[in-house]
Amino acid sequence: MRNKIVAGNWKMNKTRTEAEALAQGIVDGLAGKNIPDSVKVLMCPPAPYLWQVQQIANGHPAVFVGGQNCHQASSGAYTGEIAAPMLTALGITYVLVGHSERRAYFGEGHDILKAKVDAVIAEGLQAVFCCGEELAIREAGEQEGVVKTQLTESLFHLSAEQFTQVVIAYEPVWAIGTGKTASPEQAEAMHAFIRQLVKEKYGAEIADQTTILYGGSVKPANAAALFTQPNVDGGLIGGASLKVETFVPVIEEMCRQMA
Numbered sequence: 001m002r003n004k005i006v007a008g009n010w011k012m013n014k015t016r017t018e019a020e021a022l023a024q025g026i027v028d029g030l031a032g033k034n035i036p037d038s039v040k041v042l043m044c045p046p047a048p049y050l051w052q053v054q055q056i057a058n059g060h061p062a063v064f065v066g067g068q069n070c071h072q073a074s075s076g077a078y079t080g081e082i083a084a085p086m087l088t089a090l091g092i093t094y095v096l097v098g099h100s101e102r103r104a105y106f107g108e109g110h111d112i113l114k115a116k117v118d119a120v121i122a123e124g125l126q127a128v129f130c131c132g133e134e135l136a137i138r139e140a141g142e143q144e145g146v147v148k149t150q151l152t153e154s155l156f157h158l159s160a161e162q163f164t165q166v167v168i169a170y171e172p173v174w175a176i177g178t179g180k181t182a183s184p185e186q187a188e189a190m191h192a193f194i195r196q197l198v199k200e201k202y203g204a205e206i207a208d209q210t211t212i213l214y215g216g217s218v219k220p221a222n223a224a225a226l227f228t229q230p231n232v233d234g235g236l237i238g239g240a241s242l243k244v245e246t247f248v249p250v251i252e253e254m255c256r257q258m259a
C-alpha cells in the first residue's frame, strides 16, 4: 500500500519559540493515537529551525521533517543557499521542490527544478515535487497540459528506481492561501491524470506506489471529502499547518480513513 502523507509547509512563519511549540504540540497531539503504518506526518519549518524541529520529531515514529527548498549544487559559492547534504546531516528526510512560490517569486523554472530534483535524489532524500496550474490556465481548461509539462520537464528524466524517491503534490495555484479549494472531483480528476502519466512512464506498479498529495486550502472542514478520493493520498498544507488545533485534526482524518 502506498504511503499517505499529511505535510505542513510553514513557509516563512514563526519565531523559534513558536516553531518549537508547534512541533511539540503536533508530536504531543499524536501521542498515544493509533497512527496506521502507512500514514506519515511531515513538518517543513523554516531552515533555521530544522535542527530543533527534527529533535522534537524524533519523539514520534510517524513524524518526519522536510526542508522547504535546497540548492542544486552540493556545495560552493552560493551565498545564502542550503545544499541537500546539509539537510541530510540534520536528519532531514524530505525536501519540497518546485513550490509555486519558488516558481513565482524566485524564478525557478523547469531546468532548475530538474537539477534540484537530481540533487535531492542523489542525496537519498525524498523529493516532494509540487506542480499545479494558475487560475487563467484552469479557466482556459489547459490544466492537464501544464501539469504534464511540469512533470515531464523536471521529473520524468529519472530512472524508475530514482522515481520511488518522489512524492508528487498537486497544488492548483489559485487554491493556495486563497481559501478556495479545488472540489474533491477536480482534485481527483487531476490526481488520476497524474497517476496515469506516471503509469505510462514508469509502469503500473510504480504508479500505484506513488503518493500524490493535494495542496490548496486544506483544513479540517474539507479534509474528509478530499482524502476519500481514491487518488488523493494526503495533503500539503500551508495555513492550517500553523496551528496544532487545525493540523492535528487533518492528520486524524487521514488516520480514520486508513484505520
Ligand code: PEP
Residues within 6 Å of the ligand: 009, 171, 175, 176, 177, 178, 179, 215, 216, 217, 218, 236, 237, 238, 239, 240
Ligand atoms: C501551500 O503553501 O502549499 C498551501 C497549500 O497553502 P494553503 O494550505 O494555505 O493553501
